[in-house]
Amino acid sequence: MNKPIISEKEIVLKYNAKTIWDIVVNNSDYKWRSGINKIEILENGKDWIEYYNENGKFFTKFTLKDKKEYSFYSFDMENRNFYGNWTGKFIELNNYETKCIFTEKVYIKNGIMNILAKYFWNLDKIQEKYFNDLRKKLSQNNTG
Numbered sequence: 001m002n003k004p005i006i007s008e009k010e011i012v013l014k015y016n017a018k019t020i021w022d023i024v025v026n027n028s029d030y031k032w033r034s035g036i037n038k039i040e041i042l043e044n045g046k047d048w049i050e051y052y053n054e055n056g057k058f059f060t061k062f063t064l065k066d067k068k069e070y071s072f073y074s075f076d077m078e079n080r081n082f083y084g085n086w087t088g089k090f091i092e093l094n095n096y097e098t099k100c101i102f103t104e105k106v107y108i109k110n111g112i113m114n115i116l117a118k119y120f121w122n123l124d125k126i127q128e129k130y131f132n133d134l135r136k137k138l139s140q141n142n143t144g
Helices: 017-024 111-120 123-141
Strands: 005-013 038-041 047-051 059-068 072-078 082-094 097-108
Touching: 005 123, 017 082, 017 097, 017 123, 097 111, 097 123
Parallel strands: none
Antiparallel strands: 005 097, 038 047, 047 059, 059 072, 072 082, 082 097
């Protein structure tokens, strides 16, 4: 098996854990996320598909693995190029600050693409983009 590409980002946000949690786990409200065209929640409620372009040709399927309210969220993900998992830890430091630790682990399916992905696919940047989008959404909500 090839080695995974791993990104772990940690940030303290000036909001309580519930406020952040309610945004992160709500797949029905995805307009705040740049790069997501649509999210389809499947009937069982534990699976969803994120579409990244208008024609629906590039997408990733997600499956909920664990969900502990306001503290831990994890899911598996897979598309034609990779599979992996994501975990989010929400540690409330006080009533208005929460430490978020998001870890993404991805395995590239194609051996040659695996070599190239290590150089051209930056998971850290993807995670940082997510955090930037999350910060914007939190500031728009103005609830902390």
